[in-house]
Amino acid sequence: MFAGSVDLAELMMTRDAMTVATADGARAGSLMSTKQGEDPVATAIDTADQAFAAAERAQTATFTASVVGTKPDAMIVVQGVVTFEPWIGLIPMPSTLSYQNTARLTYQP
Numbered sequence: 001m002f003a004g005s006v007d008l009a010e011l012m013m014t015r016d017a018m019t020v021a022t023a024d025g026a027r028a029g030s031l032m033s034t035k036q037g038e039d040p041v042a043t044a045i046d047t048a049d050q051a052f053a054a055a056e057r058a059q060t061a062t063f064t065a066s067v068v069g070t071k072p073d074a075m076i077v078v079q080g081v082v083t084f085e086p087w088i089g090l091i092p093m094p095s096t097l098s099y100q101n102t103a104r105l106t107y108q109p
Helices: 002-030 040-054
Strands: 061-068 075-083 096-104
Touching: 002 040, 002 061, 002 075, 002 096, 040 061, 040 075
Parallel strands: none
Antiparallel strands: 061 075, 075 096
16 A cells, blocks of 8 residues: 555656646746747747756656647647656556646737
8 A cells, every 4th residue: 555655646746747847838938929039939848847857856758839829819838748657566557647738928929
């Protein structure tokens, strides 16, 4: 039972790190103005990478971002994927965790 709770806690902490990282990336990307030469996609990915690294997880996450829609409803979508391997492995767990977050662009292109 203890082994299962350790693996479950690790799963939840990794999932939380993905949630926070994609939200931070989407928020940072949504504040960029393409009219001033800023790149919302690069900013979103860099911010998400930094947020996941700050969570000090053992895994390495991969983040992608894209701007979808048109003015006045253009949005940035940030998606993160991480391979998850439980420490003990007595309980079946997902091998891949993913999360997606969307934010409306403050400065519409």
